[in-house]
Amino acid sequence: MNNSSHAGQTLAQKLIARAAGRTRVDVGEIVTCKVDLAMFHDSSGPRRLKPMLEELGAGIWDKSRVVLVMDHYVPERDEGSRKIVHIAREWAREQELPHVYDSKGICHVVVPEGGHILPGMFCVGGDSHSPTGGAFGAYMFGIGATEMLGVVVTGEIWLRVPDTLRMFWSGSLQAGVTAKDMMLHMLGRFGMNGGGYQAVEFCGPAVQALSMQERMTLSNMSAELGAQVGLIAPDATTREWLSATGAQVPELSGWTTDSDASCTEHAFDADVLAPMVAAPHSPANAAPVADHAGAPVQVAYVGACTGAKLDDLRAAAAVLRGRRVAQGVRLIVAPASLRDQEAAQREGVLQALLDAGAELFPTSCGACAGYGNAVGDDVTVISTTARNFKGRMGSPTARVYLGSPYTVAASALRGTISDPREVLA
Structure with missing residues (x-):
């Protein structure tokens, strides 16, 4: 590992450094980051956060940076699910939350559709598949209810800067072969803890050729690899997709891994990948x-x-x-x-x-x-x-x-x- 001040930075390091208010960070450092967006749903959110916030007598640090999605217990099928969804809806009304998606779809899809996740952002989600946000060049990972309480009150969270594992895909996928097949192949090779406490970055011509929604599948399932995040460097495809949501897309240049950054790379050939x-x-x-x-x-x-x-x-x-x-x-x-x-x-x-x-x-x-x-x-x-x-x-x-x-x-x-x-x- 090269921690000299002249070493290049990975995409993960650059995203963390921005959130930490630093010009650079080194692997293994523990830093405190400002959170740009906190997402949670009916299962992970209000029913757990509401009583803890009340006990602390605390409020939400910035309601404009919170997104609540009702997707796990809708449509309500029994008394238990009705109660959970009722708590979420009532709390959203009490708090006057500006970003609530009720029965509009799954959080990992509707939040990007709403233009909430942009390149360069640092985000957390109350769900293990929150790394989906990495498809947009944002640092996004899943956290538990206690960690989310800290974020909701302070707008900050600490983390240890992870190593980066780069998955380089050359070639191009055959018709009928998808990002899901790429991910299942990687899981077959590395297992469910293959990413460990690491940032996984997907790159190479086959990744760049993927549509935005296919990239979301890759980043989403970096959770299955055991990684903290699954990143893809933002490009013209990212810009086009986000622009269609009405989002103001920031400058994309620079959100890439430097050629001299210290990371581990694994090579894959998309040409020969079978379903x-x-x-x-x-x-x-x-x-x-x-x-x-x-x-x-x-x-x-x-x-x-x-x-x-x-x-x-x-x-x-x-x-x-x-x-x-x-x-x-x-x-x-x-x-x-x-x-x-x-x-x-x-x-x-x-x-x-x-x-x-x-x-x-x-x-x-x-x-x-x-x-x-x-x-x-x-x-x-x-x-x-x-x-x-x-x-x-x-x-x-x-x-x-x-x-x-x-x-x-x-x-x-x-x-x-x-x-x-x-x-x-």
Whole structure:
């Protein structure tokens, strides 16, 4: 490790230095950072923060920097969920919070859609998949309720400056291969603690070629790698996507890793990447789809922040348009946000999925968070979600495989785990 004052800085170091009011920081240093944005949802937020704030007699440091999303317990299905959502709604009214997204979609999708996460920012989220913000060149990570209490009261948090692990992807992805396959491949290689307490940065031509929503999938699942953040240097793609949200995009130059910065780099070739599938009960049980081809499935789930954005819905529709899912297979589609659902409707993407036999579920975390036991007991599921731990989707007896929207759609079509490239061809 080179900590000399002349050594280059990684993107992670530059983002932390800005938040700490410094020109540079060194790996291993403990610094206090000013938080630009704190995001939490109905599950992680008011029901935990409200009583602690009242006990302290404390208020929110800056309401304009807080975003609350109702996505885990909506639509309310029972007394427990009604109570949780009621607490969140009442607290939002009491506090007069300016940024509240109620039943509009999943936090990791609607917060960027609202233009809240910009390059150069330092953000925290009350959810383990908060690293999604790294797709926009922001330093964003998940924290627990006690840490969030400190942030909400002071607007600050301390951290230790992490090493950076760079995942360099050369080449270009084949048709039917996605960011989800890239991530499952990395998980298969490094396991679920492969990033340790590190900043992971995704880079190279194959990453730069990804759409913004595909980049969000990569950054989101850096949580599965065990990393604190999953960063992608902002570029013209970032600017274009954010501009479409109406956000004022800041200057992007400089938010890159210096060529002489100290970091570990791993190389991957996108040209040869096959669609990947993770077998029960870990995202790290990943292998090429051919290893599991022919395994029967009863439920196919196109949902969650990693698998039901507009790009994901388009991918599933590309496989299923003009076809019907196999007899005995239940295809569930839960768009990641209302905005993406409406866009999919306008494009005819949603209709193609419905015509293929899909059931449309609400734009919420739903089955990914095990809410409502949508998938049922003793079934084999192939899902676009980020995690397939035992009981994660509700039932401890469900066997969940993970795949991309292309792979999930192809498997629904055939009734068995299938390579989407065969169908697309």
